[in-house]
Amino acid sequence: MPEISDSELARLREEAERLETGRLFFARPWQFLRSSPSIETLPPIGDTEVAFAGRSNVGKSSLINALTGQSGLARTSNTPGRTQELNFFTPGPGLMLVDMPGYGYAEAPKPLVDSWNRLIRDYLRGRVSLRRVYVLIDARHGLKANDLETLDLLDSSAVSYQIVLTKADKLKPGGIERVVAETAAAVARRPAAHPTIIATSSEKGAGLDRLRAEIAALAA
Template identity: 65%
Template sequence: MTEPLYSEDVLEAARIQFARPVRFLMGAAQIEQLPPDDLPEVAFAGRSNVGKSSLINALVGQNHLARASNEPGRTREVNFFVLEEKLRLVDLPGYGWARASKTTVKKFQNLGRDYLRGRPSLKRAYLLIDARHGLKSVDNEPMDALDLAAVSYQIILTKADKIKPAELEKVVAASQNAIKKRPAAHPLVIATSSEKGLGIPELRAEIMQVCGVTL
């Protein structure tokens, strides 16, 4: 597994920051409805039902900030959450299977892509991948788009507690190998578990660093 990149002091500072007030700002159904890009933002993208809402809730230590659902593809808007007026966490519509008409699916997926391509305040996109399945062919399209748009992105494995540690190491290694030649991909892959807290401190520290946020 990857050696720790952050000191205990940095991890503790990130924990304190993410324990501070956070609120739902708005959901944008159209690109024209996006809030002013006056705060640094990180966005969370991934296949439907990969656990985006659960990860956001785990980062801020709340159970119900982002609406988690057992119904894949429920997110239809770009949802913004503000952390102590210092940075925004952005929940993007899921891609892949969704229980909606093809026209509706295309509309909200295109909204997410438009946000990723044209948001000056976006510091990094986190592409969430289910650790039980690893990167699939369906994930190539968003990575191709992010590479083309030169948007920095990072692979975050979710539900890492659902597989054995040895298998998780293989998935991490395979993911890192798959993105080696992708120009916009951050080389570090972080394995997380929203239920067990695995990788959550490290991801908080990553977000603080990339957003330039200090206590």
């Protein structure tokens, strides 16, 4: 068995420390803070905010519940378009997770869809405490037209974002590596995109430790 170099050993120790910091950060008790249907009802600016965006039924609420280890924290539903406001969750001072309304739900009345979209645009463009948006993409389907429109908005708003693939456990062996590579290539030239793609499964727990570490580092 080949020996591990000092530099590689240091890298492994650093990564283990990052993952442990993320685990401890999310082990705290989380609570629902508020729902904001408009910019005027947002919480006061102060704590670091990390938002989750994605198409309806991509699994935003399930991912938040899995990250925090609290199955009933964010409301999940089989009905697309259930999240209609910005929902804020916090473990205390320092960080808020934001569950954003899902996009791409064609069955909702147009005035309601327009209202959601306006809320999202105003929030992304004017929230100085927003450190990063995690754009959730269903690993089975990859980037769709509505996703690309959201990435365009984030780029034009100069909001840092990172792609998180959901439902990675639904792919056949080897499939997730292909989707990760394709997605990374698709966002490589986008100015506000983080280059690392994180593949997750809320059901199996895959990738959650990496995502917890990323978020904890932003809140540090």
